[in-house]
Amino acid sequence: MNTPTVTLAFQYFLDDAMSAASSKGMPVVRVVPETIVSESTVVEDIEAAITGVADDMVDALVRPLTGEEQSPKPREPEEYPRIVFKGTLEEVNRFFYRRGWTDGLPIIPPTEEAVAEMLTGTDLPADHLVAELEPRLGKATVEKIAIIGAMAGALPTYMPLLIAGVEALAANPVLGMMAVSTGSFSPFWLINGPIAKDVHINASFGAMSPGNIANAAIGRALGLITKNIRGVRKQIEDMGVLGNPGKYTMVVAENEAFNPWKPFHVEQGFHKEDSTITLTFPQSFQQMVPFGTDDQGILGTVVSSVTPARMGLFGLVLTPANAKTLASKGWTKKTIIDYIIENAIVPMEQIKRFGPGVGGSIFRDVSNDTSDSFHIFQRTERYPEPVQIYVFGGFGSWLGFLQGGPQPVVRKAELPANWEQLVNKYKNIVPSYVRY
Amino acid sequence: MSSEKAGTSYEVLSPWAEADPKPLKGLAPRVTDLAGKKIGLLANNKRAAPLILDVAERILKERFPAIETSWFKANSFSVSSLESDRLSKFEDWVNGVDAVVAAVGD
DSSP, X not given: OOSOEEEEEEGGGHHHXXXXXXXXXXXXXXXXXXXXOTTOOOHHHHHHHHHHXXXXXXXXXXXXXXXXXXXOOOOOOOOOOSEEEEEOHHXXXXXXXXXXXXXXXXXXXXXXXXXXXXXXXOSSOTTOEEEEETTTTEEEEHHHHHHHHHHHTOOGGGHHHHHHHHHXXXXXXXXXXXXXOTTOOXXXXXXXXXXXXXXXXXXXXXXXXXXXXXXXXXXXXXXXHHHHTSOOOBTTTBOOSSOOGGGTOOEEEOOGGGOSSOOHHHHTTOOTTOOEEEEEOOSEEEEEOOSOSSHHHHHHHHHHHOOSSOOSOEEEEEOHHHHHHHHHTTXXXXXXXXXXXXXXXXXXXXXXXXXXXXXXXXXXXXXXXXXXXXXXXXXXXXXXXXXXXXXXXXXXXXXXXXEOOSOOEEEEOOOXXXXXXXXXXXXXXXXXXXXX | OHHHHHSOOEEEEOOSOOOOOOOOOOOOOOOSOOTTOEEEEXXXXXXXHHHHHHHHHHHHHHHOTTOEEEEEXXXXXXXXXXXXXXXXXXXXXXXXXXXXXXXXXX
């Protein structure tokens, strides 16, 4: 746009603002830093902060541009050496960490040999461009995905999921914003189809816990892709306030063997024999003990435990036992979802009393709403299906809530021609625990 | 790792992705004075944004009584993710004002 603009931004977001502008080709912008904490609704603070920067705001609109502001000079072109370092395991780790390329945990050195092995997991050529990922528009080539996969400790059999995961990240610009949000949204990856068993992705007891290489390394690799290809670094572009341990990894397979309904990917239009990866970005993972383990106890717990101070998608995690109970009583996923949307309510008076128009749902103005109840979930254009159901975990009664994020994106993993041979090569890489 | 110090050396590939240089854009020329101008107030959908711009609007009108203001409230966190019909309305709006004060609520 060719209209002079000044942006008012919280002082801790200047790097973020500059990265955002630079990624759009504007390395120099006029941003006035202010002291309003993000999401603030404290009018006294806002009044004082904007009054304090009013002169700067006006000045930014009338002060003539400098030469650099009129015609920014190109920076020195960034160099991209393919071989970036040589050293011992410890030296490689220190080098990568200091460059900001890791998640803080040690990495496996991505040598030519390690990357070549990773590349056996796909029939795509190494230089194939899968996507350019926002905000930096870094090129996610197959080789770059393999390098990061090797770093993360992934096996070559994970390559189809890593590539499909990159496609999912590129599918929706809203997903790009999730990774940088103050809300610390974390990617949640659900795997469906035969690949889950082929590569031993845990769908049962402790599916969300550490201990399985596939669950650990696939999420870790996609997190490092977010850092090194998308260019989303903590406190520069990723402005998550509290942070989220799910950003290390949050990968599970759906427990299809004990899911009484259609698998998630089949509901989304894929074939049962397809292998898929589903992406959404919840803020939190909560676990609830149900009031009772019959259908009324399970669903009563859900609608009583969802609070209005939330946003985005609600992913209900049902264990196989809970899913079986509900299905045996005639519940389908659709009737469960309808029930939750209809019954997850709080008194409208409460919402209006504690924050008209903003208190309960930041996107919904209820000031003219005369109904008695505030429905926490509504089907909207942005959230046509605000409640999703996933079946995973061991045989138990705990309920899982994956709170927040956009509608899920599902992508099919394309397997290489020699898939069976590849699976056989790595199938014995499983933990074998000693009894004591 | 101590045994590695004496032994194996690893030649490693870079995980940092290439990115095409972006065509650079300069800033729009400034206005010489705000008096009598039409000032756009651009808020994203973060709840602090309109509260910030309420104050900015009042201050601007106090200092420059003859200015006119016009609001655009985006229904997303960033203008670049506006749906196409809203993007078209945004472009019409921004071309119809002399200067913009934007607040992103962060």
